[in-house]
Amino acid sequence: MRAIRVERLGPPDVMQLQDTPVPSPAAGEVRVRVEAVGINFADALAVAGEYLTRTRVPYTPGMEFAGIVDALGDGVSGVQVGQRVAALGGSGAMAEYATVPAAGLIPVPQTLSGAQAAAFPVSYFTAYHGLKTLGRGEAGEWVLVQAAAGALGTASIQLAKALGMNVIALASTDEKLEIARTLGADVTILQDDPDRVKKVRDAAGGRGVPLILEVVGGKRFQESLDMAASRGRIIVIGNASREQANLRPVELMKRNLTVTGLWLTSLMSDAPATAEAARVLADLVGSGQVVPQVGPTYALDQSVQAFEDLLNRRTTGKVIIEP
Ligand code: NDP
Structure with missing residues (x-):
């Protein structure tokens, strides 16, 4: 599959498009065919080595994404193959497929598009x-x-x-x-x-x-x-x-x-706070009072441009990459 890889930290142009193996879901994980990746300021800081946590290389950036569940690891229940999900993980989403713990899936109203769902969690x-x-x-x-x-x-x-x-x-x-x-x-x-x-x-x-x-x-x-x-x-x-x-x-x-x-x-590890936020947000998104704002959309091979536009204040709404 095609994936963005970072082998050394630095400005956005350290990101390279490479061919990598399709990942297999480990126990407790699901594999998702990525439809859309939400690009955050934090992703650019992580690639630069300026984020709150240390970035270990080589790695595939991308913490927030939406897509269609494609395979289930052992022990996963309550998620169906073919279901659209959004997910928040540490990295790995800037690729055609990503694996994520089933516990990291974020329920999203099925009325949202892939790009809207990717614009939602963070x-x-x-x-x-x-x-x-x-x-x-x-x-x-x-x-x-x-x-x-x-x-x-x-x-x-x-x-x-x-x-x-x-x-x-x-x-x-x-x-x-x-x-x-x-x-x-x-x-x-x-x-x-x-x-x-x-x-x-x-x-x-x-x-x-x-x-x-x-x-x-x-x-x-x-x-x-x-x-x-x-x-x-x-x-x-x-x-x-x-x-x-x-x-x-x-x-x-x-x-x-x-x-x-x-x-x-x-805060995501604070279960009561996360549950309360999820409850309120599900109501507001489900009723259409809150509509995730999709910004400019780029292909995977335009990732460098996407990060540069975000860092240079040229974007509005959520920057999206569609693999
Ligand atoms: P945005 O889409 O908001 O893009 C960043 C915006 O910051 C720019 O468009 C720009 O808006 C503004 N900005 C102000 N000064 C500068 C500057 N010197 N250089 C670049 N941009 C500047 O990004 P995000 O929504 O991803 O993130 C917004 C902020 O919130 C970031 O600082 C991010 O790290 C933080 N964040 C933190 C989280 C957390 O858990 N703590 C979670 C999510 C986001 P303008 O041109 O109008 O000034």
Whole structure:
């Protein structure tokens, strides 16, 4: 089969398309004919060797995907060959076939296309945990969504609106802000607007924003502190700027701010939190209130281009690769 292989870490062009054996499912695993792979910022960081965990090479990237179950390993029950599934694993999805523990399968409404199903797990579970599990957001509260037209951003806007929250969206271009408005953002502000801190605080009633989903990091993290309301909760989800941020704890004390880190990978092992997120998301996706946003779609041999477009802020919604 055709698969992307990474033999040394570096920029996207270290990825190579190779012929590799079709994997066999081990006990407890299923093999999936991959229809669509959701490409995350984390995939690009992993290939670069800059992710939260060490990347071991050689390997096939791709943590989130959807496809049709093609073979079952010993001991697997409750999954049928021919069923469409989405999955969240560590790696291995940028290929025509991938194996994954049956326990790592994510139930998705069968109404979703392969690409929509691949756009679902990472962004929507992360958005839910940011808004609710850790963010404790309530209906009627204001939430600030950065990189609002991206995969996580579009998921966060839709979910926040479906949960009754008010959304302030930040993004780098007018076209991206238009996408945020289409998804229901109440207020949109250019990320580089010279008055952005004041505009954000004013939009949230002049007192600042009670809940911020922080994905840019670096010097923007300081701005998030300035945009936050007294007792505000800042959920640190990403560091797209790849810059260091300064945090002076005394600033948190002065305004009773809370800064909480969120990493989906570790939260997935929290069974009650995952079950609650899955229940709410299944309802919202099943009823059509939340529609996974499929972004640009690439073939496997365009993977380098896909990663470069994502890293260089040229994409909106979830970047998809169809093997
Ligand atoms: P996106 O589709 O949102 O793409 C990244 C976006 O970040 C860009 O489009 C850009 O939007 C914005 N950005 C801001 N500053 C920069 C910069 N200096 N360089 C590049 N991009 C920048 O990606 P994802 O949805 O995959 O991820 C969004 C963020 O959330 C990432 O930081 C990612 O690591 C994180 N994340 C973390 C998870 C976790 O478990 N902690 C899970 C999922 C995502 P704009 O042009 O509008 O500024």
